[in-house]
Amino acid sequence: MPWTRKDLVSMQDIEPAEITDMLDTAESMKEIATREIKKVPALRGKTVVNLFYEASTRTRTSFEIAGKWLSADVINFSASGSSAEKGESFLDTAKNIEAMSPDVVVVRHKASGGPALLARHLKCSVVNAGDGAHEHPTQALLDLLTIRERKGHLEGLNVTIVGDITHSRVARSNIHGMRKMGMTVTVAGPPTLIPPACQEMGVKVSHRLEEAIAHADVIMMLRLQHERMTGGFIPSLREYSRVWGLGLDRLKHCRPDVLIMHPGPVNRGVEISPEVADSQYSVILDQVTNGVAVRMAVLYLLAGGKAA
Amino acid sequence: MKLLIKGGRVVDPANGLDAVSDVLVTDGTIAKVGKHLKAPEGTEIVDAAGKVVCPGLIDIHVHFREPGYEYKETIATGTRAAAAGGFTAVACMANTFPVNDSRSVTDYITAKARVEGVVRVYPIGAVTRNLHGEELAELAELAEAGCVAFSDDGRCVMNAGLYRRAMEYTLPFGAPLISHAEDATLSRGASINEGVVSTELGLPGQPAAAEDVMVARDILLAELTGAHVHIAHASTAGTVRLVRDAKARGVRVTAEVTPHHLVLTEDAVRTWDANTKMAPPLRTKRDVEALIEGLADGTIDCIATDHAPHALSEKEGEFDQAAFGVVGLETAVAVLLDRLVRPGLLPLATLIARWSRDPARLLGLPGGTLSVGTPADVTILDPDAEATVDPSRFHSRSRNTPFAGWPLRGGPWLTVVGGKIVRVASRRGAGVPPAEANP
Numbered sequence: 001m002p003w004t005r006k007d008l009v010s011m012q013d014i015e016p017a018e019i020t021d022m023l024d025t026a027e028s029m030k031e032i033a034t035r036e037i038k039k040v041p042a043l044r045g046k047t048v049v050n051l052f053y054e055a056s057t058r059t060r061t062s063f064e065i066a067g068k069w070l071s072a073d074v075i076n077f078s079a080s081g082s083s084a085e086k087g088e089s090f091l092d093t094a095k096n097i098e099a100m101s102p103d104v105v106v107v108r109h110k111a112s113g114g115p116a117l118l119a120r121h122l123k124c125s126v127v128n129a130g131d132g133a134h135e136h137p138t139q140a141l142l143d144l145l146t147i148r149e150r151k152g153h154l155e156g157l158n159v160t161i162v163g164d165i166t167h168s169r170v171a172r173s174n175i176h177g178m179r180k181m182g183m184t185v186t187v188a189g190p191p192t193l194i195p196p197a198c199q200e201m202g203v204k205v206s207h208r209l210e211e212a213i214a215h216a217d218v219i220m221m222l223r224l225q226h227e228r229m230t231g232g233f234i235p236s237l238r239e240y241s242r243v244w245g246l247g248l249d250r251l252k253h254c255r256p257d258v259l260i261m262h263p264g265p266v267n268r269g270v271e272i273s274p275e276v277a278d279s280q281y282s283v284i285l286d287q288v289t290n291g292v293a294v295r296m297a298v299l300y301l302l303a304g305g306k307a308a
Numbered sequence: 309m310k311l312l313i314k315g316g317r318v319v320d321p322a323n324g325l326d327a328v329s330d331v332l333v334t335d336g337t338i339a340k341v342g343k344h345l346k347a348p349e350g351t352e353i354v355d356a357a358g359k360v361v362c363p364g365l366i367d368i369h370v371h372f373r374e375p376g377y378e379y380k381e382t383i384a385t386g387t388r389a390a391a392a393g394g395f396t397a398v399a400c401m402a403n404t405f406p407v408n409d410s411r412s413v414t415d416y417i418t419a420k421a422r423v424e425g426v427v428r429v430y431p432i433g434a435v436t437r438n439l440h441g442e443e444l445a446e447l448a449e450l451a452e453a454g455c456v457a458f459s460d461d462g463r464c465v466m467n468a469g470l471y472r473r474a475m476e477y478t479l480p481f482g483a484p485l486i487s488h489a490e491d492a493t494l495s496r497g498a499s500i501n502e503g504v505v506s507t508e509l510g511l512p513g514q515p516a517a518a519e520d521v522m523v524a525r526d527i528l529l530a531e532l533t534g535a536h537v538h539i540a541h542a543s544t545a546g547t548v549r550l551v552r553d554a555k556a557r558g559v560r561v562t563a564e565v566t567p568h569h570l571v572l573t574e575d576a577v578r579t580w581d582a583n584t585k586m587a588p589p590l591r592t593k594r595d596v597e598a599l600i601e602g603l604a605d606g607t608i609d610c611i612a613t614d615h616a617p618h619a620l621s622e623k624e625g626e627f628d629q630a631a632f633g634v635v636g637l638e639t640a641v642a643v644l645l646d647r648l649v650r651p652g653l654l655p656l657a658t659l660i661a662r663w664s665r666d667p668a669r670l671l672g673l674p675g676g677t678l679s680v681g682t683p684a685d686v687t688i689l690d691p692d693a694e695a696t697v698d699p700s701r702f703h704s705r706s707r708n709t710p711f712a713g714w715p716l717r718g719g720p721w722l723t724v725v726g727g728k729i730v731r732v733a734s735r736r737g738a739g740v741p742p743a744e745a746n747p
Binding site: 012089090091109111112113114116117120131132133134135169172195196197198200201 | 512515628
């Protein structure tokens with residue numbers, strides 16, 4: 001189908017057919033990474049601005065590589081050391097950047113709704129690279145691509161997302177995306193880290209790790225932010241790790257073909273043991289590789305390319 | 309100076325009147341209400357056929373931002389917004405800069421209102437110094453200066469022991485405490501209601517319990533002290549239930565509700581429009597239904613706008629950084645005529661009672677009726693006027709409304725204060741009645 005969307009702000013907004021288009025396009029992009037000369041002229045003469053208001057290494061680098069392999073000019077703008085520190089408002093900064101005629105603005109912001117605000121005000125395309133606890137759509141797309149590659153399909157699979165769902169944009173984007181692709185999603189964690197009315201998003205909720213992962217085709221472990229203790233969400237990292245950490249012993253009761261995923265950065269020894277992170281079940285590094293392909297597809301489609 | 313309002317449907321709940329009648333005003337007071345009144349020589353005649361004539365509407369909860377935040381609103385612009393919206397009197401909250409926690413600030417507000425205002429302005433004093441919730445403000449002097457109630461509105465007095473003392477200390481003044489009921493430990497960091505919308509949007513939410521816990525506390529303290537506590541901007545079904553039960557036990561508790569909490573739910577936040585962000589937040593359909601029921605049966609005593617002007621720059625950025633609050637004076641009457649009265653959810657006479665008779669009784673203000681001999685504050689409504697809400701035409705200095713673009717039927721038509729028709733376009737000070745002290 002022809003691509004008509006100006007922005008990619010959330011997985012909640014988009015249609016299943018669009019997800020399939022993006023995954024198919026990403027798949028065709030993967031070949032470029034295997035070439036000796038990793039560059040195609042698809043976005044030559046186009047400008048991509050990475051507007052990052054929150055620290056990020058993986059996502060920003062991934063977008064930067066994606067843009068460069070497509071021959072776009074990629075400019076990185078981070079809030080520290082910029083006019084944002086001098087008190088310029090988010091909207092003013094964005095409008096100033098727009099005045100320099102970029103084709104795509106990739107934005108990461110600590111405030112939920114930041115990219116939606118930009119998408120409303122800017123004429124160029126806006127890609128959400130993670131906003132507060134709202135969404136992180138390219139992460140969900142790369143997760144779906146990774147699962148589809150390994151399993152051959154998406155529909156009917158059982159996915160369990162474990163950990164701090166309340167503060168996770170990755171969980172929200174994946175819940176929307178996976179539900180749209182016909183997957184069954186269970187979220188698991190202590191009740192303080194499961195957001196209220198979560199079931200209304202179409203997921204099952206579990207407060208017991210063994211039970212939640214027993215039938216899972218995919219287990220996605222989320223990073224636990226250390227500051228959650230001060231908010232009274234958990235008593236200690238030690239207790240969290242003992243109750244909710246994924247070690248090899250717990251994997252014994254899982255399906256033999258289970259996939260272990262993690263959006264990174266990993267707290268080894270907290271939510272996931274090093275043995276599991278490095279095991280044959282783990283696809284954590286495939287996720288990173290697929291991240292570049294997915295972001296190439298997103299930039300390509302938003303900047304005017306046709307779906308594969 | 310005489311005025312005859314002819315042929316309107318006169319709705320005066322305080323006198324149980326709802327009939328086509330004339331209202332004659334002389335020397336700033338209601339002289340006569342009846343059919344086919346004769347106009348004495350020199351009387352200005354207003355043809356009110358097809359209109360609804362009612363006691364001047366009173367909004368007991370506005371923020372006029374003066375002194376200190378004049379870029380958001382002033383007493384001059386705020387009172388014009390009030391008059392344009394059909395209000396003849398307002399009570400303004402204490403969270404100015406400096407805070408209205410001393411006589412000099414109260415005097416300043418009163419003096420400004422006398423010179424520049426076009427409707428009556430009743431100041432509300434702070435409960436605690438600088439709204440810090442630590443020591444009592446000089447409450448006796450504030451009462452003497454004309455404060456009609458006490459409130460730290462915008463913040464909750466979290467210290468129950470101090471709030472109890474405030475209730476006891478103010479007992480002799482006959483002025484209630486107005487509670488911004490919000491347990492700050494349950495609402496910390498929250499921008500919106502806690503529920504499916506906060507979960508989907510990834511915005512921190514505050515549960516209804518953040519309000520209910522404090523309403524329960526305030527009711528218990530009112531019971532302990534015998535004081536009158538008024539719950540500002542009720543937003544939850546729990547508040548309605550708690551207030552209803554307390555009233556049945558004879559506790560001196562009253563409550564108000566805003567138009568936005570009566571017609572909007574948390575679903576409105578999905579637009580990411582910061583004009584859907586206010587404290588307390590928009591709640592659920594179940595809460596809205598309970599609020600309407602409470603307003604109809606008298607559990608909730610009055611409607612108040614919580615008119616909270618903010619500059620565009622304070623509302624256009626990231627949602628979690630945006631200021632709390634919305635303007636309400638110029639949309640309130642039209643919104644409720646269209647969304648509550650027209651669909652039959654609330655009788656017109658009840659709407660008028662909750663906006664005139666009942667708030668006047670609650671704060672002991674003159675007005676709220678068309679009884680002969682009372683000040684001639686009259687609001688005339690046009691039930692058939694059709695208009696689309698256009699913030700660029702507001703008289704308020706601010707535009708932060710969640711109702712922009714709403715097509716509404718019914719609205720204010722003419723506002724009479726002290727027997728004079730208020731022309732909102734009038735220049736500074738023209739035809740301004742003085743704010744009257746508590747009788």
